[in-house]
Amino acid sequence: MTEEKQLTEQESIQLISRMIQEARNYFYESGVSGLIYGFSVLICSLLKYFTAEKIISFPFDPYYLLVPVFVIQLWMQSKEESKKKVKTFTDEVINYIWAGYFFSVIASLAGLFAGVGSIIITIILFLTGFASFVTGAVAKFHYHIYCALLCWALAVISLFLNDATIYLLLGIAAIFVWIVSGLILRAKFKSLHHG
Amino acid sequence: MFKDLDPILHSQLRLAIMSLLISVKEAEFTFIKEKTNSTAGNLSVQVQKLKEAGYIEVIKEFKDNYPNTKCKITKAGIVAFEEYVKALQQYLNVSQQ
Numbered sequence: 001m002t003e004e005k006q007l008t009e010q011e012s013i014q015l016i017s018r019m020i021q022e023a024r025n026y027f028y029e030s031g032v033s034g035l036i037y038g039f040s041v042l043i044c045s046l047l048k049y050f051t052a053e054k055i056i057s058f059p060f061d062p063y064y065l066l067v068p069v070f071v072i073q074l075w076m077q078s079k080e081e082s083k084k085k086v087k088t089f090t091d092e093v094i095n096y097i098w099a100g101y102f103f104s105v106i107a108s109l110a111g112l113f114a115g116v117g118s119i120i121i122t123i124i125l126f127l128t129g130f131a132s133f134v135t136g137a138v139a140k141f142h143y144h145i146y147c148a149l150l151c152w153a154l155a156v157i158s159l160f161l162n163d164a165t166i167y168l169l170l171g172i173a174a175i176f177v178w179i180v181s182g183l184i185l186r187a188k189f190k191s192l193h194h195g
Numbered sequence: 196m197f198k199d200l201d202p203i204l205h206s207q208l209r210l211a212i213m214s215l216l217i218s219v220k221e222a223e224f225t226f227i228k229e230k231t232n233s234t235a236g237n238l239s240v241q242v243q244k245l246k247e248a249g250y251i252e253v254i255k256e257f258k259d260n261y262p263n264t265k266c267k268i269t270k271a272g273i274v275a276f277e278e279y280v281k282a283l284q285q286y287l288n289v290s291q292q
Contacts, residue, residue: 007207009283009286015214016210020214020217023216026219082258085222087219088218
């Protein structure tokens with residue numbers, strides 16, 4: 001591209017649309033942090049279910065394991081952010097949504113100390129649905145909107161459950177919200193950056 | 196009354212840089228170079244012209260121990276870009292009539 005080439009009005013408009021499209025098509029999301037979080041939530045939920053059903057014993061509440069996972073995920077996310085050549089407004093909004101989500105979940109986990117029990121899972125499912133819905137809308141990633149609907153349905157079902165099955169609902173949400181979407185992002189990332 | 200097209204923006208490479216930056220928060224120099232298919236020297240000169248016009252902000256930092264340059268559109272740059280697009284639309288509307 002030469003610097004001083006004078007453009008016609010038509011060429012200018014074409015150049016503007018092409019460049020805006022190029023910037024919008026930029027994608028750098030490895031999906032790894034989503035996969036780590038998804039598998040962690042799934043494992044913790046299964047452990048919680050098995051301990052609640054007295055199939056196994058665990059020295060502390062398995063959901064406490066999510067606290068170090070948050071730290072690891074935060075570190076991985078900041079590492080990935082630094083690799084991005086472009087910072088979009090969409091990325092920024094999504095990062096704020098999930099940061100708000102994680103702080104809300106940590107705050108909800110305080111309910112474990114208060115012994116309020118399974119209602120925390122309902123709250124987390126509603127929060128997950130909300131974060132997933134806004135992410136899907138902002139990123140125009142319809143899969144996340146379907147995940148949000150699933151999370152809200154699971155949250156409503158959880159209101160009617162009084163046994164350990166409730167923990168499995170969070171495990172189901174983890175599979176769809178983080179593991180499957182993480183795999184989708186990973187496949188797209190690989191095809192764009194290694195393909 | 197037709198507005199004159201901003202001479203700072205009415206050049207291929209500078210317009211390409213501004214168009215890339217208008218839809219993102221910030222972009223690295225290497226990304227702009229890759230997308231505009233320009234040489235580093237040529238791009239540096241045009242980035243400097245846009246910076247002098249107050250249309251973009253240039254941030255120099257270190258990334259993994261290497262110097263890294265990032266560019267970000269300013270408020271003045273957004274206004275100038277919008278004015279430029281409006282002026283272009285005026286010209287195109289007249290030529291279509």
